[in-house]
Amino acid sequence: MLKEEIKNLINTVIPIKVDFDIEEPEKEMHGDYATNVALILAKQLKGDPIKFAQQIEVKLTRLMAKKGISLFEKIEVARPGFINFFLKPEFLQSQLKEILKEGDGYGKQEIGKGKTVVIDFSSPNIAKPMHVGHLRSTIIGQALCNIYKALGYNVIGDNHLGDWGTQFGIMIAAYKKYKSLLGGKKITVEKMLEAYVKFNAEIEKKPELQEVAREEFRKLEQGDKENRKIWKTLRKESLKEFDKVYKLLGINFNTILGESFYEKYSQKIIEKALKKKVAIQNSDGSIIIPLDKFNLPPFLIQKSDGATLYSLRDLAAIKYRVKKYDPEKIIYVVGNEQSLYFEQLFRAAELLGYISYDKLVHVKFGFVLDENKKKLATRAGRFISAKELIDKIIRLAEKVVKEKNPKLSKKEIKKIAEIVGIGALKYADLSQNRQTNIVFDWKKVLSLEGNSGPYLLYSYVRLKSIFKKAKVKKSSFRKFDPGLLIEDEEIEILKELIKFPEKIEEAGIKFQINLLANYLYKLASLVNVFYEQIPVIKAEKDLKISRLALISAVLIVLQNGLNLLGIETSDKM
């Protein structure tokens, strides 16, 4: 990768080791890449940055000549001490052949070879509909899985289902009480939630019911046959509904253990934590892990009534994952609202000696809001569920597709509407800074113009159709002259194309998928300008083949890039 190559070259010619950046300047006059290395050296060694920059420039030029590296047209020193690099068109052109050769594999890397990452994502709670927050986790988590796989990591995608906890005492009590209401065999999560809410309202009126629920949970914990069976039904039916969402979104997990799996490890963890004096028992019987030295409130792992908690099961999950996978990182894709919780969890895990703090990452995200900055709701005022949101976007996408291309068959419309709707949804999520709340403007999300999923998908379709119209054989691309691509628009596109692997890496390592999404948007925009300004099909034969080769490479990058985001492409739209 170019940035890395430039960095390595610089490192061999500078007198001391320093930390510096290679940037992509906004302004064209500052080159394709630029570095602040001379400024940093000058600061540390107390000298003139311009002089350092000039020395580096001379040494670099000499080194590259010796090594026969021919990347740059010129290297320039600029005030107050930057070094700017201008790529050579010949180098860019030569890369085009490489991209075409790599095809589907273009962008794949090996930096993660031999390393494992666990990605904890989606993780809805059973016996409740999956909500929009879980949808974000699902979309972001899947994209991270794809990106880390492309970087060569062994990826374990884990759906940490919320399927245990004292609330299941209430759920079971409700199940028994309102069995007929739950609809017998056709039990749905909606009805489960309804029964749960109803029972909770009862508890308000008759607090003694609390004890009934507690007893049901105790029985469940102790393996009571009937309660186990009810719990299993709730879990199974919930998963069935979640699977509908996963199927529509094209999501796969490597493992779905859920919180319940870790219950059996809980007591041992508590015992050891107490013995190690990492945890202490309060006079009321509750157990906490004090975290004052990190300026954090204590981490509660067991309540005074002896009930174990979400937190304890998460500790158990860390221990289990470390032992099973020896991961380089465990990545949690969960909303902003659990920031403090994860901070505590990570510190506690380190105190217990499970794993070092820096290997644990909370990839957090904001809410999804409507145009009025309120959480998305149905007309009845209830929060919209993940499935409802997906159904709605597909319905709206169908209109867009019909308008754009009325000649499509019903079946085609349905299929394409799914691709466009889900692509729009995923892109709206992934193209923004994940920590800010997403304002979900249906029109904008589905617009064929601007920075949207449909725009990218449509750009892809357009490029494909140029190919179809051009009617050239695939074999023509075996021999083409990339040296004919000399227009500014073409060079700009080439410059973007070679950045693709770098962008994947950046998006993955920084957990900023929007860097990759917005890169694809930029590429699509450049290619649309190119397409309007420069004749392709009408160009003279050799030029036509070269330009088609360029388009072919853009298609490769768009396709590979969108797929990394979890977005499927379609040849028609």
Ligand code: ARG
């Ligand atoms: N089920 C949890 C919730 O809905 C999210 C779980 C996230 N993963 C974890 N290991 N804590 O809030």
